[in-house]
Amino acid sequence: MTLFRRLAANSKGRDLAVGDIHGHFARLQRCLDAVGFNPLVDRLFSVGDLVDRGPHSEQALHWLAQPWFHPVQGNHEALAVTYLRGGRLDLDMYRAAGGGWFLDLPSSEQLRFVEVFANLPLALEVPTEAGLIGLLHADSPFADWPTLRRRLQAEDDPQVREVCQWSRRRLKEGDTQRVQGLAALLVGHTPVLQVKQLGNVWHLDTGGWSSGHFSLLDMNRLVLLSPAPGE
Numbered sequence: 001m002t003l004f005r006r007l008a009a010n011s012k013g014r015d016l017a018v019g020d021i022h023g024h025f026a027r028l029q030r031c032l033d034a035v036g037f038n039p040l041v042d043r044l045f046s047v048g049d050l051v052d053r054g055p056h057s058e059q060a061l062h063w064l065a066q067p068w069f070h071p072v073q074g075n076h077e078a079l080a081v082t083y084l085r086g087g088r089l090d091l092d093m094y095r096a097a098g099g100g101w102f103l104d105l106p107s108s109e110q111l112r113f114v115e116v117f118a119n120l121p122l123a124l125e126v127p128t129e130a131g132l133i134g135l136l137h138a139d140s141p142f143a144d145w146p147t148l149r150r151r152l153q154a155e156d157d158p159q160v161r162e163v164c165q166w167s168r169r170r171l172k173e174g175d176t177q178r179v180q181g182l183a184a185l186l187v188g189h190t191p192v193l194q195v196k197q198l199g200n201v202w203h204l205d206t207g208g209w210s211s212g213h214f215s216l217l218d219m220n221r222l223v224l225l226s227p228a229p230g231e
């Protein structure tokens with residue numbers, strides 16, 4: 001298990017980022033088509049929560065097998081891992097949060113998902129033309145990225161994991177403090193009506209899986225490709 005991952009810069013094409021997907025891969029694909037996403041040279045980064053709630057959660061494995069797709073592990077992937085590997089889990093809550101498709105799979109199928117989910121990093125970083133960009137699902141437990149990198153490389157600390165995957169504090173408090181050591185930190189987890197930037201932390205979950213829309217961020221220019229300007 002690698003909790004922290006660093007990817008090389010993309011010298012060939014674009015790097016795009018998207019918020020929570022929650023089983024809406026068909027909608028996401030339409031969005032990628034609309035911006036001319038080219039899987040031969042472009043890459044898609046995801047802040048996690050690929051599954052639950054939407055109709056196509058089982059397609060997550062297909063997407064996770066694509067060499068151009070780079071997600072971190074969201075709390076929904078973590079729920080599946082916890083269910084199979086042990087740990088405290090409120091099954092009613094999990095089902096209410098959309099986990100029914102997973103809970104009702106045969107255990108051999110569940111294992112296939114969990115083997116892949118468990119290997120997703122909690123945080124990743126990639127150098128871009130805008131500078132170093134970090135991604136994680138919810139929030140950074142530390143005010144500087146190198147500290148988080150060091151901690152994730154050293155151990156799997158439940159408290160660090162908790163903030164990375166579950167925290168809604170920054171949005172709740174409107175905290176505009178920057179996360180030092182990054183040009184931008186991209187997160188999801190808490191839906192917002194429009195992409196919201198607090199300090200250098202970009203909240204990308206604009207409810208594409210719900211009644212909102214998917215937002216695609218061009219990570220080299222830190223501008224939204226989708227929705228298109230004026231849309």
Ligand SMILES: [Mn+2]
Nearest residue numbers: 049074075189
């Ligand atoms: Mn989430």
